[in-house]
Structure formats: structure tokens, C-alpha cells
Amino acid sequence: MDSQAKQLNEVIAAACPAVMDLLSRKGREIYFPKLGILSQSAEAQGKAINATIGIALEEDGNPMHLACVMSRVQLSASQAVSYAPSLGTPDIRKQWKAMLGKKNPGLAGKSFSLPVVTSALTHGLSTCGYLFCDPGDAIILADLFWENYELIFSHACGARLDAFAMFTGQGRFNVEGLRARLMAGKVGKKIVCLNFPNNPTGYTPMIEEAHAITTVLREAAERGNKLVVLVDDAYFGLVYERSVFPESIFSLLCDLHPNLLAVKLDGPTKEDYVWGFRMGFITYGIRGGTSAVYEALEAKTGGAIRGNISNAANVSQSLLLSAYRDGTYATEKRAKYELLRSRYERVKQILAAHPEYTQEFVALPFNSGYFMCVRLRHADPEQVRQKLLTDYATGVIAMSGIVRLAFSAVPLAQLPVLFDNLFRAARDVKKKG
Numbered sequence: 001m002d003s004q005a006k007q008l009n010e011v012i013a014a015a016c017p018a019v020m021d022l023l024s025r026k027g028r029e030i031y032f033p034k035l036g037i038l039s040q041s042a043e044a045q046g047k048a049i050n051a052t053i054g055i056a057l058e059e060d061g062n063p064m065h066l067a068c069v070m071s072r073v074q075l076s077a078s079q080a081v082s083y084a085p086s087l088g089t090p091d092i093r094k095q096w097k098a099m100l101g102k103k104n105p106g107l108a109g110k111s112f113s114l115p116v117v118t119s120a121l122t123h124g125l126s127t128c129g130y131l132f133c134d135p136g137d138a139i140i141l142a143d144l145f146w147e148n149y150e151l152i153f154s155h156a157c158g159a160r161l162d163a164f165a166m167f168t169g170q171g172r173f174n175v176e177g178l179r180a181r182l183m184a185g186k187v188g189k190k191i192v193c194l195n196f197p198n199n200p201t202g203y204t205p206m207i208e209e210a211h212a213i214t215t216v217l218r219e220a221a222e223r224g225n226k227l228v229v230l231v232d233d234a235y236f237g238l239v240y241e242r243s244v245f246p247e248s249i250f251s252l253l254c255d256l257h258p259n260l261l262a263v264k265l266d267g268p269t270k271e272d273y274v275w276g277f278r279m280g281f282i283t284y285g286i287r288g289g290t291s292a293v294y295e296a297l298e299a300k301t302g303g304a305i306r307g308n309i310s311n312a313a314n315v316s317q318s319l320l321l322s323a324y325r326d327g328t329y330a331t332e333k334r335a336k337y338e339l340l341r342s343r344y345e346r347v348k349q350i351l352a353a354h355p356e357y358t359q360e361f362v363a364l365p366f367n368s369g370y371f372m373c374v375r376l377r378h379a380d381p382e383q384v385r386q387k388l389l390t391d392y393a394t395g396v397i398a399m400s401g402i403v404r405l406a407f408s409a410v411p412l413a414q415l416p417v418l419f420d421n422l423f424r425a426a427r428d429v430k431k432k433g
């Protein structure tokens, strides 16, 4: 093992020994190189002649750039075309941390790492796979999950998705299902993945459910299990009901127990409607986490990123930093939230106004996010999807026995038509038998 990795491991082991049990083999061995090109480059900064840099410079010392590129962005060349550091630009990392505190009042007074910049959540999740998943590891999660988890965790890491039924018969989050998975088998390393608002269901736990999930995780940690809880907050903030837990569950988990490492995966892709900017963050929190431990975890994360994509797009980091500092950001964001919320309300009204729809489909619990799902009573979801495409010019997603509808993407006026089409298509398919 490289001596730089050994040093990071010693720092982690001294204050948070459980984290060493949670890191994968690759996670234990990775480090962010302080020696070599990066340190030699850093030492040369500010010298009259600097022939260390891995980009091309103009004669005046600015990053080399094409006018047809730069004329399209209101940023300096170094903000737009230069590399960002592997851990992300320091200013956007600090800004996001401050914003996390504002968006999650429950984080007040709690210690957690500086967020590390990723190339959006998918890359953050896959970096967590690198750092925490060994082949054969199980990932405990609800059975209604984003299908890309299979590529990220199963195919790329050789992990196994160990799913529990997401809802009870009463339509509540199945906390007991989570408990059963956590308590099954030997006491040891457990990886959990929580995603709220959830894709595909659009469900976020109620306030008491979020506390019940936390209690179950604490019990598992108190038993001696070592837990890494991945908190996929892709749709953070899009909560539409008062009784729903309004913060990230990371607020409850980041200082829960010395045996539980909470890892928050979030970013502006969905929160700030910049899906193609490919920018996200990984943030760590553990009871007893010192700044040295957080820096060591950040360094390992930075090493995994450097060896994979090197660094996330600088232009996205610079654009968003200036947007977050813009006085209109909060109002503009609120307006988009209100639009999505009004679509959510419209869906609720449509379902309430059409009891006949329940002859063909029932809605799964939903209260947040981009989506809602229905379970068809008689017809096969894939056949209904085909019927909708051919006869009703309507596209939906059919998956594991349900149909997912992205109300986030359908204008208000078309929502009644969407549900009517679904009802008709389900009836057509049922009649055909």
C-alpha cells in the first residue's frame, strides 16, 4: 500500500475506527497524491516562468482559448476553460456547504465534511461504490429504486441489491422491512441506500417515519454493525406536503453514532434544473468525525475522482457559483418549485375527481419529487405502455409491475389528458384480455 494511503488510514483509524471497516479494499488503498506532478506544480505557482502546468497558456499568461467558445460565456478564461481541482473549486465547495446548512436547519451545530465536487450524482454514487463496495457486498434499499443502481453497484462493483418492500399494506414507509434487512445475518458491515424524494415513487417519509428510520439505524449501529448510509438526495427540496420530513435525512444521520457513516449525494442537476451541467457533491458525516478524518475522507474521494474523471467541469462550477451569488436565485428557484407543486396538486385533484380510475389503477403513495406511480389492477404495464404509444400518443415508463408518470415534465393542461389516456389504454388492454 502506498505510504500516502497508509497515512490517511491512520488518521481515520485513530478517530473513527468504524470507517476503516466500511472502506472497500480499493477505498483503503486510494489516496490523493500529494507528491509528484500536483505538488511540484503547486510549488512552482507564482514563479516568473512556470513550465509545470498541464494546460496551454496564451502569450499573456491567460489560459489559451478560442474566441468562439469564450464569446458564449460571461466568465473569465480561467473560470471557463481551465481545469478545476479534483476535489472541486474551493469557493463552490464552501458555498454548497453554507447552502446545506440553510436548507437543513437540523445541521446546525453538527460537524460534517466540506462537500467534494463530482460530475453529478451518478458519478457520486459510483465513487461511493469505489470507496465502500467490495464484490459480494449487499446494499440494503427499498424495492422501488432508480434502475441505474443496478449498473452502478451491481455491474460495476459486483455488489448485490438486497431490497425490502418499500411500502406497508397501509401505504406507509416500511420501516420494519428495513429493520429486518439490517438485523438479518451476522453483525458486521452494512451498506444502506436511501433515496428521498424517491425515484420512481415520488415518496418522502413523513416526519415520524424519518425518525423511525433513524431509530432503526441507530439500533443496528448499537448492536455493533458498521453502517455506511448513502443518502441519494437527487430531488432534494421538492417536498409538497407539510407532514413530510422537509430536510435531508442526512441531518438526522450525520452525528447519529460512531458506527454510522452518513454520505450525502446531492447536487444542482435536479435541485437547480441544470441536468446537463453534470455537477454534484459528496459530503460525509459521522459522530466523532474530526476535521482530520473529514479531510482524509475528502482526500480519498479526490483520489478516486482523479483516477476516474480527473475533475468535474470547471465551467459548471463557475456558472453555478455566480448564480448562487445572484440576488434573484432564491426567487427564481421558488417559482420553479411552485410550478412543480401546482402540477403535483393537479394530479391529486385529478385522482380525487375520477374515482372510476381506481377500476383500472391505483396510485402508490407520493408526496414529493418529479414522479408518481400507479399499479394497474388488471392490465400488464408494458402492454399498456405500448398501447399508450400507438393509440394515445403518450409516453410513460413501465417498470416492475408499475407505471411511472413524470408529472414534472407534463404541462398543467395536459395532466388530465395523461390520466384519461392511461385509464382508456388500461381498459383497452384489459378488454383484449
Ligand SMILES: Cc1ncc(COP(=O)(O)O)c(C=O)c1O
Pocket (backbone or CB within 6 Å): 119, 120, 121, 122, 123, 146, 195, 198, 199, 232, 234, 267, 269, 270, 275, 279, 280
Ligand atoms: C434517484 C436518482 N439518483 C441519482 C440520479 C442521477 O442524477 P444526476 O443527473 O445528477 O447524475 C437520478 C437521475 O435520474 C435519480 O433519479
